[in-house]
Amino acid sequence: MNAIDGTDRHVKADDTPPPSLLAIVLDTNPHAWAHLSNTLPLSSAVANLLVFINAHLASGNANEVAVIASHSHKASWLYPTPKSATPSSSSHNGTSNSSTNPPAPPENPNKYRPFALVESAILSNLSHLLTSTTEAHLASTPTTLIGGALSLALSYIAKSTLLHSPLDTSLEATALSALADSETTHAVRIPLTSRILIISVSGDLANQYIPVMNSIFAAQRKRIPIDILKLAGDTVLLQQASDATGGVYMKPERPEGILQYLMMGFLPDVTARRSFVMPSAGGVDFRAACFCHRKVVDVGYVCSVCLSIFCEPTLPDNTCLTCGSYLSLRTAQTPQPALLPRKKKKKKRVAGGTDSTTPGGTPVGSGTPMHG
Amino acid sequence: MSQAPAQYKKQDGIISLSDQGARAVLWKPNSGALHAVTIPVTDITNLQQTPVTAPKASIRISAQETHTFTLTSAAARDNQQAITGTLRKWIEASKSVQGGGAPVPTAPPAENGNGQSASMVMAQTASSATATARAEDDSFDDAKLLRDAELQRSLLSSNPALRHRFEQALGDKPDSITINQFNSQFWSTRLHNLRSHAAERAQGAGTYNVLSVVKPQEIDGGVKLNITKEQIQLIFAQHPLVKRVYNENVPPLKESEFWSRFFFSRLLKKLKGMKITDSDNVDPKLDKYLNLDDDPDFARQLDASAVPRFIDVEGNEQNHSQRLGNRADWTMQPNSYDKVPILRTLNRMSEKMMEYVPPSDGDRHGPAGMDEDTYKELQLRDLQRADDDNRVVLKIKDQGQLFAASQGLHTSSSAATYAKRTPAQVLSAVQRNFGGISGSNGGDGLDLQAAIGVVDDDSSSDEESASNKKIRIGSRSSRVAATLQINKAIRKRHLHNDDYLLSQNAASSEQAAQLGLSQSVFDTLTMTHNTTVEFLHYFWTVYFSGDPDRAIEIGKLVETLDKSLDRIKAVADSAEAERTAKVEKLVKDNETYTQRTGRRRKFDANSVTGGAKVVNNIASPLIRAIGSAKEQFEKALREQMGHSIA
Ligand SMILES: [Zn+2]
């Protein structure tokens, strides 16, 4: 009987668009939000974001959402609330478990319950995150841990995708989950389309060039677009993320209109985007950050073995800092200092032969400092 | 001045490079045990250095005799690099002087380094390449390619687009740059093209199946046969039978008659491997050769020579399907000649063609069978049990250890803005603000409608905007602004997508129309863009050459870039003129329409696209590139002028 029921639903599900998982990475860097407090305070941004989330959930019965805060000292879940990270001895059968994360579903007859659940979880988790932040955390860094938050989002998406259309190896697991929850069985075998939306307010992300790039490549492989709503800060790294993954990049000229940006630019899911012309980022800054100082470089030097990027050709012991291979960049220095003395002088020097400085004599000319 | 402590013949001393008068390598002993050594750069025929992995850093300089210097200081490796680096440049300079001028004065030993660029000399230092390999590479050497005017002409004539660009750039070049300078600049950015062209030219075309190419045409009842002398020779070579038939019949027959009969004969069909039918022409003279074998000698020839290994199917015998009970495919069975003559003919043609191809695996005249190297090569080493592990282990260090990975508040790009608040202020401000929506939501949760501030009724928004002195979040104006920005971005993407589609078809006329430019203006713009990019190339090559002799040249190039700006402006002006004319015409049309009908048509001049704005928009990256080139040049110039005065 179960089997008959399952096939029935399966046929029905085929002509509706697949469920869509929206993973939102909310940059909660307090420095940046304090700076933005006059144009777009955090509370307003979160309220607008909640409306956007509701719109997303409303546009498909099976749509899901995940929200991660990328904070200054850690990346933290806002929704779904992680199952008691600290193994507390108290049973979590009751409506309220530990005092740290109370789900506290507010009973409001005018609010659709799934909306209310998401809302209360996000608000309470974010509030908890903010109260647990100390001054020392803020003093140590000006930016946010976007790399960690992206990894969390990607792993959550990977897990959800598996749950939705399990591989053969996990058949046992699904059988178990089918027993446990009869509702999830109907979702089995329906592919999940996912996307990531980063609401970013921080600059200085070049610091995390490597983890972020790795996340970008992972998303690219899994065909997960990374959308960026850049409210503040420099754009270097995230623009590449959206460009490489086919996501939407938006830097609002008027952050006060945030809801409009969210609704118009980011609401369509991957399935819908096939029929749309999505907004374009225009020019993309493709520069990379060096591995040695994490600064963005115009011209860099790359290790031929491990592809590490360095900003200057002088490496200690002529070895690559990452893999230790021999790496002499002296010969790779094609742009020698441009020498533009008047021709007359040069002649004098040759004729008289008294001037001792040869242009090519010293390995690296100290005459002109060169900046990209 | 490069100088460094170095041992020569086990004596300590100082090696130095002298640029006074003639460039030379000097070595002076610390004690008087040995004489000082002087090697003029012009005499150097070879320069070698120990690889970086070697324990000692030595330099070997070959001139009339070979000198070996071992660098002894703590920074021996650096000294070695610096000295060879400089020497390399000097040798290159002296070679290029020699190469361009009179015959090389030095005796036979100089042959070694004569036409070779420094890069080749250095390549030798790393691996002792064999003489033959070097000779082969030599023809693709940069300097040689640059000097080969004939090769350049040939490339230009084979590539119309490149030729067009060359001529365009040549026409636009400032008079102050000589043709020679221009040539070397143009080609130095296209060495790869020259190299591939040289490689292409070095390869001759192989023979082809000539009978299938020659096709007699019937025109006005008569037969027209176009056959060249080369083709006839090829037919004789490929089909000895035809040669025989020709020899035996041509005195009675006329040359042209023979060929036109041959190309309609059954003999031809047989040689081509086609089936002969009863309806085919009967030619008593040629038909008697039908039963003769085309090339009786051929089979023996092939047996005699070694079979190139890569087409040797002998190895297949091991897994012979027929021995396992399967019959060979009918096309592969013997004596099926009449069934599929074409297969046999084609196979024979291929065999003959292969005969002309030099074997790629080894010397034809060498001993038959496998040599040691080939045998080793054919072994599947990876599958052997006791194979040495020759992987290179890549040790990745924790990148967190590299320099200071963490960033302080003051190094932030937003440092200035963040510095206004202390962390304590930041924290309390954000917590207070957020507390406004998370704490006091009572039992009903957040009132989203109020929180997002979207109120469609404009009159009632006054009261709310009192609380927020600034632009209210979610106000109508901000929403409209957002919509405009997104629409703009969508249109941009749309245009880009179209651009992409168009570039696939290279339909520039449609692109021009979409931009509101005429085809001629669009073409001029494309051309201006091409030449400007060309000059930017030259600029940067010369700028980074570090050669003071080219200082004048670079000044000229900057002038050229200025001219490019003028050219872009000229295109913009003509586009603007075009657009003005278009607008005027539309206005006039509207007037006549109003006169005729008495009604007015709505007209907005802004809806007419094109003009200077579009051109400047397209050319903006180019203008920016010129700007940054000039800026960098002027900055460097100012600095160096300052240095030279001081
Ligand atoms: Zn660096």
Ligand SMILES: [Zn+2]
């Ligand atoms: Zn490396």
